[in-house]
Amino acid sequence: MGAVTELVWGCLDTPVGQVSVACTDAGVARVAYGPLPGAAPAPAPIPGTQAAVLLEAAVTELGEYFAGHRKAFTIPVDLGRAHGSRRTVLSVLHDSVPFGRTITYGGLAARAGLDAAGPGGAAMPPARVVGQIMASNPVAIIVPCHRVVAGTGLGGYSGGTGTDVKHWLLVFEGALPATLDWDSAALRRAQPAGARPA
């Protein structure tokens, strides 16, 4: 990754911790948990560029989302660096999974057209590809990578504290029942009763 376009970084405080947002003049390029991923000094981005405007809009929408006032994001996402399936899967996910809805890795893969199973009963696991894409999802939250659950159980997550954030988000959206007693160990075998998508 050589010199990318001007990347303006911004921070946002959420119930699940601090979130960093990076924007270009094309849209949100990255959203990550925690303070700042690498060394992003973000030296007073020129106020007036599209990137700065988008960054402010992204932070605002994220704030509204975490406040429960916003169920959908309207800001554009910059997937300029996305290759092949990556871009397709992210796009499909963004367009196919609304607020409060969940989908399985396999389902998303099939919806993205990755189910090109060979004609001899080749049980291909495109779900793994989707999982990998989610694992390195450049734009978390806005592209609802946290709404993608495994066919069995909850699935995994690479958020701040792992599945903790994912679980919080799913409960927040009402996709999972707010179980009263939750344990890290219980999370593994937690079965979302009635939350299983078709």
Added chain:
DNA sequence: TACTTCACATTTT
């Protein structure tokens, strides 16, 4: 019924 092993595409270091 529960658990272990196998399969493949893409991204990242």
Added chain:
DNA sequence: AAAATGTGAAGTA
């Protein structure tokens, strides 16, 4: 260039 990854399904015990 090589290894690892947020799974799914099947087979076996």
